[in-house]
Amino acid sequence: MQKFLPIDSRTSGREGKPHLFCGLLFCGDCMEPMTRRVNRYKGAEKVSFICPTRNSGLGCTRHTIPEDELRRAVLKGLQSQAALFLDESRVLSRIEGMEMDFGELSRYDQEIARLRGEEQKYLALRSGLYEDMKAGIITQEDFYSFRGIYEEQYARIQDAIGKQEEMVRALFKAGVASGIRLERFREALELTELNRDVLVAFVDRILVYEDKRICLELKNRELYSKVMMLAGYMERREAEAARAGKPAHF
Numbered sequence: 001m002q003k004f005l006p007i008d009s010r011t012s013g014r015e016g017k018p019h020l021f022c023g024l025l026f027c028g029d030c031m032e033p034m035t036r037r038v039n040r041y042k043g044a045e046k047v048s049f050i051c052p053t054r055n056s057g058l059g060c061t062r063h064t065i066p067e068d069e070l071r072r073a074v075l076k077g078l079q080s081q082a083a084l085f086l087d088e089s090r091v092l093s094r095i096e097g098m099e100m101d102f103g104e105l106s107r108y109d110q111e112i113a114r115l116r117g118e119e120q121k122y123l124a125l126r127s128g129l130y131e132d133m134k135a136g137i138i139t140q141e142d143f144y145s146f147r148g149i150y151e152e153q154y155a156r157i158q159d160a161i162g163k164q165e166e167m168v169r170a171l172f173k174a175g176v177a178s179g180i181r182l183e184r185f186r187e188a189l190e191l192t193e194l195n196r197d198v199l200v201a202f203v204d205r206i207l208v209y210e211d212k213r214i215c216l217e218l219k220n221r222e223l224y225s226k227v228m229m230l231a232g233y234m235e236r237r238e239a240e241a242a243r244a245g246k247p248a249h250f
Contacts, residue, residue: 028207
């Protein structure tokens with residue numbers, strides 16, 4: 001499920017409005033919210049953001065980044081993500097409603113494959129408990145305690161796998177366009193300047209690192225990653241079918 005962070009809407013400045021990045025900007029190293037600083041000198045105003053942890057003596061650095069530089073980088077990153085996603089969505093429009101082999105797809109999907117690995121790990125741990133108790137490695141009390149833990153983890157992972165697979169099925173059944181507001185991505189491509197509404201609609205967090213690398217964490221990124229995975233899967237299958245001189249079947 002998508003995790004939504006609370007948006008800090010505290011006001012900033014004389015206008016009584018939240019600044020552009022309010023509640024969205026975090027230090028990429030210590031994960032603390034970054035602080036907006038306004039320096040005025042001889043009538044000129046320079047705005048930048050810093051990590052406040054350095055001032056608290058907790059070891060991080062200032063990570064100083066000017067606001068205009070941050071605006072340009074975030075806009076460019078958002079437009080790049082929008083362009084990539086729209087391109088992949090066009091690929092997926094050809095496979096809406098098709099049948100597919102979920103066994104093969106689940107092995108291709110990295111998150112489902114990772115969860116399957118976790119599932120097998122807890123199965124193995126649970127199956128080995130009785131032998132460990134017989135061998136005296138663990139007590140009977142430990143046996144029941146560990147078995148309960150492993151069974152709980154196994155059930156949690158099975159639930160997570162089901163949700164991942166359902167997300168993929170929903171994209172095939174209803175289509176990408178019906179599950180995601182693609183028009184918002186088209187709007188992002190046409191932007192010439194960032195605004196607060198666009199950021200809040202698209203962005204979960206913006207992380208700024210010491211070397212000024214900027215990472216955008218988009219809302220619904222789990223859903224977006226599934227779209228990218230499905231497009232890659234389709235392209236791979238079509239390429240394999242083309243090499244074999246056969247139509248691609250899903």
